[in-house]
Every structure is written in C-alpha cells, then in structure tokens.
Amino acid sequence: MTDLDAVMKETDPTAEAEAEKAAAEKAAAETARLAALRLNATGTTDGRAAGSGPGAGSTENLPAASAEQPSAKKAEKAKKRKSKVATPEPDSSSGSSGSESESESSESDSESEKRKKKKKNSTVRLLEKLLLRGGRKKRAKIPITMPTFGPNQNAQKFVTNLTAYVSLHKQPKDAALLLLGATRDNPAAHAWVTDYISANPDPVDRTFEKVMKAFTKRFSFEVRSEKQVATQNLVDGTVKMDERKGVPEYAARFTELVRKAEATDVLLLLTYFRKGLIPDLLGPCRLSTSGSEFDSLDALIEHAVNEEKRLRATKPLPSKPALSYVFAANTPRPQKRPRDYKNKGAGSSKGTGNNGNNGNSAKKPHGCGNDGKDGKRARTETASAAAPAPTLWARKAEEDPEGESGVVTAAGVMLTNWQWNHARAKGFCINCWEKGHLSKVCTKAAVAPPKRT
The missing domain is CATH 1.20.58 (Methane Monooxygenase Hydroxylase; Chain G, domain 1)
Incomplete structure (x- = not known):
C-alpha cells in the first residue's frame, strides 16, 4: 500500500x-x-x-x-x-444482580425503619401536647415507668398519665388489672379496684374508657355550687329548729336555704320543714286545722307559730338560760376581785401581819379588823358583784342617747345609741323589731325603730 x-x-x-x-x-x-x-x-x-x-x-x-x-x-x-x-459472564452477572437486589432490600428495610421511627416520634409529640399542664408552653414529660396513684393525689392527672403510658408502651387494655398495680400505695383505691373486678368478672365488659371513667368519678375532687350544697342540706335535714329561738328563727333560716336551692316542690318543702321541727310540734303540724294538707310553706309556718304559742302556754321553757345573743346583755359576767395595794407586803410570806394574826384576817366577820378596813372592803366587793358595771353601749345610751351609734338598718335608718342599746338588751331585730331571730336573716318588712320614752 x-x-x-x-x-x-x-x-x-x-x-x-x-x-x-x-x-x-x-x-x-x-x-x-x-x-x-x-x-x-x-x-x-x-x-x-x-x-x-x-x-x-x-x-x-x-x-x-x-x-x-x-x-x-x-x-x-x-x-x-x-x-x-x-x-x-453468567456467574459474574448473577452475582452482581444478587448484590444489587440485596442492596435494594436493605434500602427498603432502612426506609421502613425510618417510617416507624417517624411515626413513633409523632405519637410522642401528640401525647406531649395532650399532657400540657396548666397551659404552660413547656411540654410535659411522657412517663417512662407506669404511674402510681398514692394518697391525696389528683385522680384526673393520674388517669391522664396512665392513658399516655398505655398508648406509648402498648400495655394490655384491661385497665382494671393495671389499676391493681398502680394503686398498691393507696389502700382505699386498691380495695375499690378489687371490688370492681369482683363485680365485673368479664374482661370484655372492663373496657379502658369505662374503668377510667368510673375511677375518676369515684376519686376526683368534687366542686359543688351553692345551689347543690343547699339542695343537699335540704335533703339531709341539716337545718334544725332551736327550741329557745322558736319557730320564726327556724323558718327564716329554712326559707333562706330554700331560696339558695331554688326549690319549688311544695310537698317536698313541707316534708323537709317538718323534719326540722322539735318533737313536740311534729305531731300538731302534720295536718292543718281542717284536717287537710297545707297549700303552701307559708301556711305551715304560720300554723307552726300558733302551735308553738299553745305549747308554751302549757309547757314553758326550762329556767336554765341559754348562752345566746338574747341573754348576752342580761347575763352577769364574773367580776375581778379588786386588789388592796395599800396592805400589800405588810405580812410575811406565811400571811403573818404586824399584829401576828397568822394571815386569818380575811376570815374575820364584817366590821372586824384594824379600824374596820377589812369589813369595808368586803362590803364593797359584795356590792360590785351584785351590780355589774354597765356595758359600753349602755354608757353611751346614758351619756348621749340621741347620738349616732353607727348601726344602719336594712331600710337605711341610722340607729341612735339608745335604740341600739335597747335592741341589744331586749333581743330585738333591728329591722322588724321582733324577737326570735337575727337581723341578717330577717325576711319581714322593715319597721321604724321605736322612740325613746
């Protein structure tokens, strides 16, 4: 080429x-x-x-x-x-394809593990959001160990923690068995769970939600309104009649309780009112004078007042005074014995004076002693004990009877010193000027205060 x-x-x-x-x-x-x-x-x-x-x-x-x-x-x-x-070559090709398939399978396994981990983390975050305490921004910690219910512990908080623990750790759904272990430090709760299992032996009936609801209802702190408390007091009959204060005072407290409870059933109110009467009035107040049931609560109260008057005519109250606001002004208070500072220290520690009477001068009759001093002191002590010192309001009533006492009635009338002392001494209500009840529970119309005579 x-x-x-x-x-x-x-x-x-x-x-x-x-x-x-x-x-x-x-x-x-x-x-x-x-x-x-x-x-x-x-x-x-x-x-x-x-x-x-x-x-x-x-x-x-x-x-x-x-x-x-x-x-x-x-x-x-x-x-x-x-x-x-x-x-x-066939061998090398098959080997490479096998290695490729193995790598793909390992990649798929790692992806599935990542998905599971991500799902678990999302569950934890959701539970942390559900366990926010008191509106704080800081998330609550998920309980690692099973929570326990001890004495004086919040039942609602315990149920929330137990629910989170069960959801996170995949515990069995039989809440009764879980509560047996969680309440081992609380004998009362442990006994309740044991009784609950005995009453519900079938595990199918012991669902998690049902058991938690019953547990919370039993051990949660109850917050009742004024209406609920008043209704419960009416049903239990906590308001009783005081024999010395009489039916009007008892009726005033009972009607105030009825107002708070907002009760309107006449038959129930009649039953509750009779429950608080004294035994001597319970029989006469069963029926009206015509032999029929009372039409209203006011009719029963009026009938009870009349029956009390008849009862007092035949059966007076005991002579022992009761320590109440009616007798407070008239009840004598024990007076302190005046001390003789002139003769203090005249005798020895054994009571021997200058004349050697060995401390027996206090036992001498009135008029005896040195120039009659002991007898004069004894007469003074006897007179002071018989006539107690006037109270502060009594002194104000004597010194300035028309002066303002600072006490205002429900009608807005300022009482004078004499009117306020007169009400306290006689036990009058300053609104209706009748006896037998306090002014703060008086339900009658206001009356003008009496004038000084």
Whole structure:
C-alpha cells in the first residue's frame, strides 16, 4: 500500500461512520443493561439481549487498519469495550444482580425503619401536647415507668398519665388489672379496684374508657355550687329548729336555704320543714286545722307559730338560760376581785401581819379588823358583784342617747345609741323589731325603730 492509499484510507468517510455507529450501539447496550438491573433481570437474559444487538457481529465487517491509522485503532478499542459490556459472564452477572437486589432490600428495610421511627416520634409529640399542664408552653414529660396513684393525689392527672403510658408502651387494655398495680400505695383505691373486678368478672365488659371513667368519678375532687350544697342540706335535714329561738328563727333560716336551692316542690318543702321541727310540734303540724294538707310553706309556718304559742302556754321553757345573743346583755359576767395595794407586803410570806394574826384576817366577820378596813372592803366587793358595771353601749345610751351609734338598718335608718342599746338588751331585730331571730336573716318588712320614752 502506497502513501497515497494510506492517506485515502485515513480520510475515508465510511470508516468514520462505522466508528460513530459502534459508539451509538455501545450507549444503547449500556442503557439496556441498566434497565435490566432495575427490573431484577437475570444475567443470562441481559447478556443474550445485549449480544443479539445489531452491533454483535459488526466487528467482522470493519476493515483492518494499520498501526499508523489512529482512527481504526480507536474503533477497535471501542468495539472491545462494547463486547466486554454487552456479553458478561453468567456467574459474574448473577452475582452482581444478587448484590444489587440485596442492596435494594436493605434500602427498603432502612426506609421502613425510618417510617416507624417517624411515626413513633409523632405519637410522642401528640401525647406531649395532650399532657400540657396548666397551659404552660413547656411540654410535659411522657412517663417512662407506669404511674402510681398514692394518697391525696389528683385522680384526673393520674388517669391522664396512665392513658399516655398505655398508648406509648402498648400495655394490655384491661385497665382494671393495671389499676391493681398502680394503686398498691393507696389502700382505699386498691380495695375499690378489687371490688370492681369482683363485680365485673368479664374482661370484655372492663373496657379502658369505662374503668377510667368510673375511677375518676369515684376519686376526683368534687366542686359543688351553692345551689347543690343547699339542695343537699335540704335533703339531709341539716337545718334544725332551736327550741329557745322558736319557730320564726327556724323558718327564716329554712326559707333562706330554700331560696339558695331554688326549690319549688311544695310537698317536698313541707316534708323537709317538718323534719326540722322539735318533737313536740311534729305531731300538731302534720295536718292543718281542717284536717287537710297545707297549700303552701307559708301556711305551715304560720300554723307552726300558733302551735308553738299553745305549747308554751302549757309547757314553758326550762329556767336554765341559754348562752345566746338574747341573754348576752342580761347575763352577769364574773367580776375581778379588786386588789388592796395599800396592805400589800405588810405580812410575811406565811400571811403573818404586824399584829401576828397568822394571815386569818380575811376570815374575820364584817366590821372586824384594824379600824374596820377589812369589813369595808368586803362590803364593797359584795356590792360590785351584785351590780355589774354597765356595758359600753349602755354608757353611751346614758351619756348621749340621741347620738349616732353607727348601726344602719336594712331600710337605711341610722340607729341612735339608745335604740341600739335597747335592741341589744331586749333581743330585738333591728329591722322588724321582733324577737326570735337575727337581723341578717330577717325576711319581714322593715319597721321604724321605736322612740325613746
């Protein structure tokens, strides 16, 4: 081959076209191999598919090139690389596909673990939000160990913590069995759970929500309104009649309780009012004078007042005074014995005076002693004990009877010193000026205070 032929061969467009075609076939084979690996295809099929390509036998059709032709050498190198990739060995191909499948399975396992961990973290965050205490921004901690219910513990808080613990740790849903272990430090709660299990032996009936609701209702702190307290007092009959204060005072307290309870059932009110009467009035107040039931509570109260008057006419109250506001002003208080500072220290520690009477001067009759001093002191002490000192309001009533006492009635009338002292001494109500009840529970119409006579 001459130099001219070599140059013509080097610049032949056919050889360049064949080289480009071989490179395209190589790229197509690489794409097919990657697709087969993704579809978990076998190495043999991959190799057969690659070998059956249009470029499988194209190496024989290429013309031989000399060492001096660089384009031919490049084409041969490309063909060799293509043949290696397109026709892999069966063993190596199967091994590589196995390793690829193993890597894909490990990736899928790691992804599933990540999803589980993310789900668990979301559950923890949700429970932390549910356990916010007192509106704080700081989240409450999820209990790691099972919470216990001790004495003087908040039942609602315990149930919330136990619910979070069960949801997080996948404990059995039989709440009664969980409560047996959680209430071991509280004997009362433990006994209640034992009785609950005995009363409900079937675990199907002991659902978690049902047991928690019953437990909270039993051990939660009750906050009752004024109406509920008044209604309970009416039912229990806590308001009783005081025999010395009489029916009017008892009726005033009872009607105030009825007002707070907002009770309207007449028959129940009649029953509750009779329950608080003294035994002597219970029988006469069963029925009215006509032998029928009373139409209203006011009718029963009026009848009880009349029956009390008849009872007092035949059976007066005992003579022993009661320590109440009615008798407070008239009840004498024990007076302190005045001390004789003049004769203090005149005798020895054994009671012996200057005249050697051995301390018996206190036992002498009135008028005896040194110049009658002991007798005069004894008469003074007797007189002071018989006539107690007037009270502060009594002194004000004597010194300034028309002065303002500072006490205002329900009608807005300022009482004088004499009127206030008169009400206290006689036990009058400053609103209706009748006896038998306090002014703060008086339900009658206001009356003008009496004038000084």
